[in-house]
Structures are given as structure tokens and as C-alpha cells.
Amino acid sequence: MPPEREQLEADVLIIGAGPAGLACALHLANLIEQHTQASKSPALSAENIYVLEKAREIGAHQLSGAIMDARGLRELVPDFEKTAPLDTPVTGDAAYYFTENDSWKLPITPPPLQNHGNYVVSLNKLVKWLGGLVEKKGVNLFTQFAGRNLLYDKAAGRNGIAGVLTEDKGVDKNGKPKDNFTPGYELRAKVTVLAEGPRGSLTKELVNNLKLDGLNPQVYGIGIKELWDVQPGRIDTGYVAHTLGWPLSSDLYGGGWVYGLRDNRVSLGMVVALEYHDPLFDPHEAFQKFKTHPFVKKILEGGKLVRYGAKTVPYGGWYSMPRSYMDGGLIIGDSASLLNSQRLKGIHTAIKSGMLAAETIYEALCSGDTSEKALSAYKTKLENSWIKKELWEVRNFHQAFHGGLWTGLAKSGIQFITGGRGLVDPMHSEAGYKEYEKLNRDRTLVDQSTRFRGDGKLTFDRLTDVYHSGTRHDEDQPCHLIVLEPNICGDRCVREYGNPCQYFCPAAVYEMVTDKDGPKLKISAANCVHCKTCDIADPYQIINWVPPEGGGGPNYEGM
Numbered sequence: 001m002p003p004e005r006e007q008l009e010a011d012v013l014i015i016g017a018g019p020a021g022l023a024c025a026l027h028l029a030n031l032i033e034q035h036t037q038a039s040k041s042p043a044l045s046a047e048n049i050y051v052l053e054k055a056r057e058i059g060a061h062q063l064s065g066a067i068m069d070a071r072g073l074r075e076l077v078p079d080f081e082k083t084a085p086l087d088t089p090v091t092g093d094a095a096y097y098f099t100e101n102d103s104w105k106l107p108i109t110p111p112p113l114q115n116h117g118n119y120v121v122s123l124n125k126l127v128k129w130l131g132g133l134v135e136k137k138g139v140n141l142f143t144q145f146a147g148r149n150l151l152y153d154k155a156a157g158r159n160g161i162a163g164v165l166t167e168d169k170g171v172d173k174n175g176k177p178k179d180n181f182t183p184g185y186e187l188r189a190k191v192t193v194l195a196e197g198p199r200g201s202l203t204k205e206l207v208n209n210l211k212l213d214g215l216n217p218q219v220y221g222i223g224i225k226e227l228w229d230v231q232p233g234r235i236d237t238g239y240v241a242h243t244l245g246w247p248l249s250s251d252l253y254g255g256g257w258v259y260g261l262r263d264n265r266v267s268l269g270m271v272v273a274l275e276y277h278d279p280l281f282d283p284h285e286a287f288q289k290f291k292t293h294p295f296v297k298k299i300l301e302g303g304k305l306v307r308y309g310a311k312t313v314p315y316g317g318w319y320s321m322p323r324s325y326m327d328g329g330l331i332i333g334d335s336a337s338l339l340n341s342q343r344l345k346g347i348h349t350a351i352k353s354g355m356l357a358a359e360t361i362y363e364a365l366c367s368g369d370t371s372e373k374a375l376s377a378y379k380t381k382l383e384n385s386w387i388k389k390e391l392w393e394v395r396n397f398h399q400a401f402h403g404g405l406w407t408g409l410a411k412s413g414i415q416f417i418t419g420g421r422g423l424v425d426p427m428h429s430e431a432g433y434k435e436y437e438k439l440n441r442d443r444t445l446v447d448q449s450t451r452f453r454g455d456g457k458l459t460f461d462r463l464t465d466v467y468h469s470g471t472r473h474d475e476d477q478p479c480h481l482i483v484l485e486p487n488i489c490g491d492r493c494v495r496e497y498g499n500p501c502q503y504f505c506p507a508a509v510y511e512m513v514t515d516k517d518g519p520k521l522k523i524s525a526a527n528c529v530h531c532k533t534c535d536i537a538d539p540y541q542i543i544n545w546v547p548p549e550g551g552g553g554p555n556y557e558g559m
């Protein structure tokens, strides 16, 4: 029998306390405050806004490069420069092309990578600060709670959502209640906002169930990042460099970054599109090699790794946007495909989409109508905002690189001249996992003994990096990585693709082992840094990432 669950009712329930979710909560609380001061009815209260966050504290799962275009934040908190934890304004920028031993600085930094007027920030710190502002407004922020299941609203004439069930706490790895068992809550709301970031588990389910897909399937990149403390004088504070080329071949879409932060700290990383052909390609190894390039090595040598993390990035843009309104629900931020992949920026659009959602919800609550028709005002507001203008100009950008770097640069040049249209508009794309080429081997596991180990100083193996991500999960809980057809792993996948999960996972969660029955998959779920790559990049789409018990996962302090 399902356990008896406590029911809570809110006006608005926001799933995910990232920039989009917190901007939505803060702007809505501000609107309610103004409304109360103007003594209009009906009675609305910030206390009736709930925000759920699966991390152990606000910001702990937030990771980005990050260079922030302050446009969104300036609209949300006009005097943000007085109190926001901005690391440094960008003081100089450059783009480089790398070969294995050399680098060429492009004579002009391409306009999308020009960052004058932007800030280098730690998204973790920025989101913590935003969380503080939201709490001060009286909004209820619940950390260590994940939305585990959606509650659907199938009342007469409606086809939407009505809230979520949070996960049961205190369940052992066999699914049995432990002494500390607490059933999840049934949280109901007039409007539920999905702000889960890229590849949200509830968003994925909702888009599938209500058939909300955009024109193109969503495509993603994996971003892998390290923070380093380096010797003084190695890089100027506020200097940002973006790189193309080595160690990525020209058929891979991606590149690296190196940003100089305050106090001799450096943010560096690499983003690679999850649509490569070689199923044994290892993004973590590629990033480690990137650090051995003379340009990067010179900055890092003698320094110390401080933090590590990984996260996916939604590249699809406007044409991958799902329908983001339904009865009782909205989708915002990265979950709604609002990142500008050409500029590699999504914090400003996430914040703005949260604000537009807040305005839509405010009007809906005041009119007592939270139907799909009323909430479709969110789409109209997006269409009329600078988000649309910005994303429309790059609507075909990522698709242009399907044939490789050089043709992509040529096509994107034509798009630039034609306001985003290019030679074909819309350009279609396929989900990235369809790009793998089959290996067609026998049923023998690929030898892992020669995998990259790192030197322990400049380069590291994945387990050392996971240690630096601060990841922690209770090991005695059901596995949150659900393999829907495990037989495929030990047979078909061995033969066809050589088990790519062992390569694309940046946290060494997946390992193929052999027992008396032959090859089988071993999952070390406690290592998981919640990047969602496996849910996206598995060639058979049989890995379903669901949130583990709230509070588990990485601790991206300063990331």
C-alpha cells in the first residue's frame, strides 16, 4: 500500500532553485508586494510560493563557466552591483585556435565571444545570493527535496499539471523503508513551474507525455570544469580566453575556456557536443589533455586543483523549445531551451524567462484562471521580449556545425549576414545519440587498463576529480540511475558500441565487469555529479536519471 502522504497546497510551486526558478520567485514576490501595497484584491502572499531544491543547500548544484551578461539581473535587481557576489568585470578577451603544441590568437575576437561589459561570476555564489533575497521576501525555500513525480491535472477540460510528489526519504537500496523512513509530500499548486535546468527529469516526462516537443529534438553538450588556485601573475584578473581546436578534432563541436578570477583563481573547462561519432570518445580525457597544451599548462603549473564538476548544456535554441505552457504549468530557463549556444550564455535568459513567467502567473492568479489559455501569455511575453530577438538571430547556429567545424563557420557566417536565416531555415537536427557509429565487435569488453590516468599534478583521473566535486550520497538508497533493459548492456551494447557510458560519464559511475554469466554493468551511483549525460547520450535511451534522495549530489562551492 502506498504510504499516507501529507498534502500541502501552494499558489505557486517552483521546481529548481537555479537562476530561472529564483528569478521567478523573487519577481513574483515583488509583484505581490506592490500589489498588497496598492491594496488590491485578491489576497496573494509570497508565503504561498514554494521553491523545491534537491541540493543540500541553495547553489550547491550550480555550475557554469561563467561569464554573465548582466541584462537579466539588472532588470530583476536594478542595484545588483552593490551586493551581488560578482567576481570580476571582464577586462580583456581573446579567442585562440589550438594545435597540439601551438596557439594562434584570432586577430579579432568574434562578436559572440566579445565580453566587454560582462562579469565573470561563480554561479554557485550568485545563486546563493539570489536565494537569500528570495528568502527575505518570505518565499518558502525547501532544500534537500526533489520533485520525484508529477501530479497531472486531468480534470474536465484540462490537460496539465497540478504539483509534484517529493521523494520518499529513508528507503534502503532494496526499496524497503529504513528506521528514518518519511514518505514524500504531495505538493499541490495552482501553477507549477519547472526550472530544473538542462534535461530535467520531470520536464522530460512532461514533454513526452503531453507531446510538447519543439521543431527539433533538444541537443546537448557536456561541460567539464575545474577551478584552480594558480601562482600570482599567471593570468590577469578578468581576462577571458576561448579556444577552438586541439584536442578536439574538427568534426567535434566544442571548445575550451580559461578565465582569470580574483585572488589568482582560474576557471577552466571544455564543452563538447554530445553528438560525436566515436562511441569510445571520452570528454573527461579530452579536457585533461586540454590542460597539457602549452598555453594552459603555463597558467596552471605550480597551482592546485580546488574544485571539479560537470553539467550538460542545452544547445538546441529556439527551434528545440518545447511548448512551455500547459494547464497549471510553465517551463522556464534551460529546461525551456533558452540558452544562447553561440554566445555560450544562458544565465541572463534564464533570469528573464523566470521574470516573464512570474508576470504571467501574477496575472493568472489575479484573474483566477490558470488554464493553458491564460498561461499561454508566457509564450507571447517571450515572443515580445529580447529573449526572442537574441535567440532568433542564432536559431540555426548549432545545426550549422553538423558537418564539422569548417563548414559550420562558413554557414554561420552566412547566418550572421542574413539575421540567422542562412541558406536553410529552419535547419533540422537529430538527437545526438543517433550520431554514434557502430563498432560491430565481438562480445568482449574493451580493455580499460590503458585508460587515461593523469599525472596527479596537472591531469587527473575521474575518481580524483569526483573527490574534488564534493559529491556525497547515502549509499543505502535505491539506485537513481534506472537502466530499463539491463540485458542490452552486457550483450548488444558490448558488440555494437563498446559501452559508451564508461566513456561519456565524467564521474566513473559506469563500469563493465564480467561474472559467470558474461559482461554486465556495474553502477557506482554514489559518484554521480548529476550532469545528466547518461540520460541524454545512451545509444539505446535506456538510462533514466531520476533524483536521488534530496541532499545528495555534488557541492559546487565557488563553481
Ligand code: SF4
Binding pocket: 481, 504, 505, 506, 507, 508, 509, 527, 528, 529, 530, 531, 532, 533, 534, 535, 545
Ligand atoms: Fe552524469 Fe549520469 Fe555519470 Fe551521473 S551517472 S555523473 S548523471 S553521466
